[in-house]
Amino acid sequence: MDFEHADAINQAVRLLSLRHRARAATMLAPLGLHPGQEALLLELDRNGAMIQAQLSEALGCEPPSVTLMTRKLEASGHIRRRPAPSDRRASIVELTDSGRELAGQVKRMWCVLAEETVTGLPAGTVAELPGILTAMTANVDTRRSGDPHGRRPGLVAEPGGTTTDRAR
Template sequence: MEAAEVMRVNRALNKMSKLYRAAKARKLAALGLHPGQDVLLWLLAQRPDGMTVSELAASIGIEPPTATRSLARLEAGGWFRREPVASDRRQVRIVVTDAGQRLVPGIERAWAELAEEVIGEVSEDQRETVVTVLEQANDRLRALVDEAVLTEE
């Protein structure tokens, strides 16, 4: 790749990342959520029996302390409750409440609106190409990040 193309790709990816997060933040604000909280709440809603903090963190690829901080911010909304794990008194299960369940359709609607707005009116083939390229790029980034984590240990 030539230098001009490298700069163009980097600029586009950086700009997209910032703009996507800002647009998502605006949509989620209407629900009383911040980016990241939507994913946690949505995942919890998929598991009626709840999840431990470790399970939740592992499912989205973050560290348990990060999940704990995010949950602390969500707790004020009454969107989940903590229940003891009978087999391990040190653990608690995070269980979404009815109030949290009621937010899920709004989260999914915000995601759908944002996807439509970002991709725009393109053909099904173009949309498939865009999503495939983005997924491939994510896979390569994930491999780079995992590789970096392994070399740091």
């Protein structure tokens, strides 16, 4: 790939990321949330109570970031934390009733944001986007790669939003 094409791809990804996050922040503010907190609420809504370390892994965040988010969401009454019975040093995090209600509001907002983001794109492109973006994320995810440069050759986005590791 030549530099001009690489630069166009990297700039587009960077700008999308920055502008999507800024738009999300604007939409989350009236709900009393900051970016990242909505992902935590949605993860708990999707999977139920989780140990904080599992939540950190699921969100792709460092544990101190999840600790800060959980403290703020607990203070606002949207989640509760309790010691894990098997390990008193670990905390189990779960939604409260107000957290479940807020997760519903976030879901509605998330739909609006997604619709804004893909406006004007062909339906086929929109259908393929989750798979393409997942493959792109995996390609730069150094946490899961043995390659010191973070490369994962062979990961391909398939039609219908799935990815296949062609290297296996």
